[in-house]
Amino acid sequence: MSRPILASLDLQALGNNLQVVRRAAPTAKVWSVVKANAYGHGIDRVWRSLASTDGFAMLNLEEAILLRERGWKGPILMLEGFFHADELPLFDKYRLTTSLHSNWQIKALQNAQLQAPLDIYLKINSGMNRLGFMPDRVHTVWQQLRAINNVSSITLMSHFAEAERPDGIAGPMARITQAAEGLDAPRSLSNSAATLWHPEAHFDWVRPGIVLYGASPSGQWQDVANSGIRPVMTLSSEIIAVQTLKAGETVGYGCRYRASEEQRIGVVACGYADGYPRIAPSGTPVLVDGIRTATVGAISMDMLTVDLTPCPQAGIGTPVELWGKEIKIDEVAAAAGTVGYELMCALAPRVPVVTV
Template identity: 85%
Template sequence: MSRPVLATLDLQALGNNLQVVRRAAPMSKVWSVVKANAYGHGLDRIWSALNKTDGFAMLNLEEAILLRQRGWKGPILMLEGFFHADELPLFDQYRLTTSVHSNWQINALKAAHLQAPLDVYLKINSGMNRLGFLPERVHSVWQQLRSFTSVDNITLMSHFAEAERPDGIAEPMARIEQAAEGMELPRSLANSAATLWHPEAHFDWVRPGIVLYGASPSGKWQDVANSGIRPVMTLSSEIIAVQTLKYGEAVGYGCHFRAQAEQRIGVVACGYADGYPRLAPSGTPVLVDGVRTTIVGAISMDMITVDLTPCPHAGIGAPVELWGKEIKIDEVASAAGTVGYELLCALAPRVPVVTM
C-alpha cells in the first residue's frame, strides 16, 4: 500500500451499536439494514459482526444471495421487494421475505408457482409518497394477499420521513392506524430515528440503518453523543507535503483561501476521488497528529490542504483523521451541506479497507 489513505472498520463498534439498538427497543426484533453494500462498509466485510441480529434488510438480490452463500440462515427482508416477476423463483430458492408496494407485485405473486409460500411485508404509504399503498387500500390488498397460496405470513410495514423530530411521526402513525384497522398483524415501522426516539413506533420489528454504523439519523452527532453509539469507519491519511504561505498567498484551485499572516499548510493524501466531499469548505474539521484543526482551500481530486497552525510540530508523515472516532462524520457532512449517509456510501473503491 503506497498511498497512505485508508478506511478502517471497527467491527466491535458495529456489534456495540447493535446492542445499543436492542437496549432502545428491548421488546422488538431487529432488522439490521445493510443496503448500499452495508452503507459503504462492505457487506462481505461486516455482516458477521452483526450475526446476532434477528434478520438482515437490503435491496439487492445479489447481496441477499451472498449472505446465504456465506451461511446466514435467518430472515432476509428485501426492502423494495422484487423488481421483476422473474425474480420470484430466486426469492423462493433463497427464502427471502419480500415487501409488496405495487399492484403489479400483487399480480405477480398471484401468478407465481413456488415451492413454498413467501413471507410478505405489506407497505403502507403513510405520507412519504414514495412506495406503498394508501391507507384506504391496505385492507383490500391484505385480503387479496392472504388468499394467495404463494403468500405466508404478512407484516405491515411503513417508513417515516421526519422521525428525527419530536413530533415527526404523529401524522404518519395516524395514517398507519387507519390502514391497520381490523387487522391484527405484526408491524415493522421504526427506522434508526424512530428506534432511538419514538418507542411508540417499535412494535414487532425495528429497522435500524445509519445508527448501526455510528452516525446520527438526525445528522447531528450531539443527538446520539450520550447513546453509546460508536463510529465504525475511520477515514485516515497522512501529511505528504508542507507549504509555508506568506500573507496574501493562496492555496488550491480557485484561490478561495488566502493567508492572513504567515501560515504553515499541510497537504493530505486524500481528495474527492477517495470519497471526501468536494464541497467541504475551509473550516471543516480535521484531526492532524492528534490535534483538531481545519481544512483550508478547495478539495482537490487527490489532495486536501489543512491549517497546521494549531499543530506546529506536525510535518510530513503526520497522521490525519478525516472522519472517525474524533472527527465525527456528521460534522464533516454538515460542513459540506450533506449527510453522513452519503459520505459513507461514497467511499471510493480505490481506498483500501481494513477491519479491526
C-alpha cells in the same frame, strides 16, 4: 510505499451499536439494514459482526444471495421487494421476505410457480409518497394477499419521513393506525430515528440503519453523543507535503483561501476521488497528529490542504483523521451541507479498507 489513505472499520463498535439498538427497543426484533453494501462498509466484511441480529434488510438480490452463500440462515428482508417477476424463483430458492408496494407485484406473486409461499411485508404509504399503498386501500390489498397461495405471513410496514423530530411521526402513525384497523398483523415501522426516539412506534420489528454504523439519523452527532453509539469507520491519511504561505498567498484551485499572515499548510493524501466531499468548505474539521484543526481551500481530486497552525510539530508523514472516532462523520457532512449517510456510501473503491 502505497498511497497512505486508509479506511478502518471497528467491528467491535458495530456489535456495540447493535446492542444499543436492542436496549432502545427491548421488546422488538431487529432487522439490521445492510443496504448500499452495508452503507459503504462492505457487507461481506461486516455481516458477521451483526450476526446476533434477528434478520438482515437490504435491496440488492446479489447481496442477499451472498449472505446465504456465506452461511446466514436467518430472515432476509428485501426492502423494495422484487423489481421484475422473473426474480421470484430466486426469492423462493433463497427464502427471502419481500415487501409489496404495487399492484403489479401482487399479480406477479399470484402467477408465480413457487416451491413454498413467501413471507410478505405489505408497504403502507403513510405520507412519504415514495412506495406503498394508500391507507384506504390496505384492507383490500390484505384480502387479496390472503387469497393467494404463494403468500405466507403478512407484516405491515411503513417508513417515516421526519422521525428525527419529536413530533415527526404523529401524522404518519395516525394514518397507519387507520390502515391497520381490524387487522391482526405484526408491524415494522421504525427506522434508526424512530428506534432511538419513538418507542411508541417499535411494535414487532425495528429497522435500524445509520445508527448501526455509528452516525446520527438526525445528522447531528450531539443527538446520539450520550447513547453509547460508537463510530465504525475511520478514514485516515497522512501529510505528504508542507507549504509555508506568505500573507496574501493562496492555496488550491480557484484561489479560494488566502492567508492573512504567514501560515504553514499541510497537504493530505485524500480528495473527492476517495469519497471526501468536494464541496466541503474551508473550516471543515480534521484531526492532525491528534490535534483538531481544519481544511483550507478547495478539495482536489487526490489531495486536500489543512491549517497546521495549531500543530506546529506536524510534518510529512504525520497522521491525519478525516473522520472517525474524534472527527465525527456527522461533523464533516454538516460542514459540507450533506449527511453522514452520503459520505459512508461514497467511499471510493480505490481506498483500501481494513477491519479492526
